[in-house]
Amino acid sequence: MSLLDLQRGFRDYILSGAPEIGPRLGGDPAAGLAVYHHAYRAQLFAGLRDTFEKTWAWLGDEGFDAAARRHVEAHPPSSWTLGDYGEDFPATLNTLYPDDPEVAELAWLDWTLRRAFDGPNAEAISPEALAAVDWDTAVLTLVPTLKVGEVATNCAAIWGAIAEDQTPPAAEPLPQAAAIRVWRQTLSPQYRTIEAAEHHALSLVLAGEPFGGVCTTLSEGMDEAQASQLIGGLLASWIQDGLVCGAE
Amino acid sequence: MREPTLPTFQGFGLGLRPPHYQDFLAGEPQVDFVEVISENFMVRGGRPLHVLDAVRERYPVAMHGVSMSIGSADGVKLDYLKRLKQLADRVRPLWVSDHLCWTGVEGFNSHDLLPLPYTEDTLKTVCANIDRVQDVLERPLVLENPSSYLTFADDEMTEWGFLSEMCARTGCYLLLDINNIYVSGTNHGFSPEAYIAGVPAERVRQVHLAGHSAGRGLLIDTHDTPVPDPVWALYELASRRLGQVAVMIERDDDIPPLGELLSELEIARARANGVRGRGLAA
């Protein structure tokens, strides 16, 4: 048996538990095989618990482990880093908890904050550079860790309460559709619930629309004072939050 | 191409683990070097690299990986090696190590250190992979003996025989994990003393000390307890054979306050000095 065939057989055993490689093993291999079968799963469960810590707290050990088991059996890892494992765990939770949308949303928040934690560095724009910007034509560059996701529940409030060791509120739908932006400011991952107008504005900026165009689109159907208050407020909060790293 | 000689480093160190980041950033723990898990720092930015850069300013760093899969029959992965090289260029480590094992094949990654049959066929695969790694990293590779829970019917040589041949053919170096020798020896019924007598001592650059636990009929390499007596005894035996090496305590679970690990490291220092002292007296 070639090394390649042996490794394929071993992989299939780890995944399925069918001991086809048994005859190729020395001594009494049952206990040893069981160690590898177990260690593979234990490692992935630990990885999921680590990445999806708040989701784990929300579901409790039993609920979380059942979901993790389902996920691990259906999704063998392929990346060299365990940190990449679980990107599609929110989708698994969506299937398992169709009537509790906050579960998958919490998991999305856990995942996205973790990605922001060790995502690319970027420096926020300096006050001097800001002063020189021509806002009509400037295209804003936002920090590379920024991600925006739509949410229908109070998952952010739940996540925040768990993070502060407080009793989380009951899950409930938001009165209107909203979004959460996740990013990292210097070394600290951050998140903030945003309204539809900001979500729209961020989508335009991320699509490369010059700031002047973003303002025009956003101002449609508003009087001028309203519009400039809205846009001024958004820009101020983006700068304050360290989201903007360039404007040219 | 024969790889250049890897300089030795004599000292006593610890693994850099998240519960101790603050200790290493705030104070000056008395260790001669630290070892980091490479994959934890093969990231784009943020706190991990910030911590690593700060620690590197104060300590020599050994890079220790878990995902190279040097025994994969379908070869080592170039994208992984390039990321590892990037980190090595940033850290300028004492050396880069991984394990004699395979972790996956054909796109599957188990994230576990899986055992290899010790055959000429495996040796060819491993040596070809080591040549490739050493070419890409532009430095010699250091490989650690794993703990294992299985042997293969096709085995043609002992693990220490395999290690010797591997070093001779590729010019790579060894990280000798004393606990893994004890665990595998107990599990598979070979003599840990014969193992220590059989490894090419001049290729050993680093030593791991750790604890294990008893599973069903097998010892398991859990790294969640202090170093137990039989591992200390083997360590003393190894210290008689080894030259200048970097010794460290590996603790990955139930991680105690840093002070406890520093005390354990003092034991390692004292035992090595005791052996050397007796050697001199004799």
Ligand SMILES: [Fe+2]
């Ligand atoms: Fe080790």
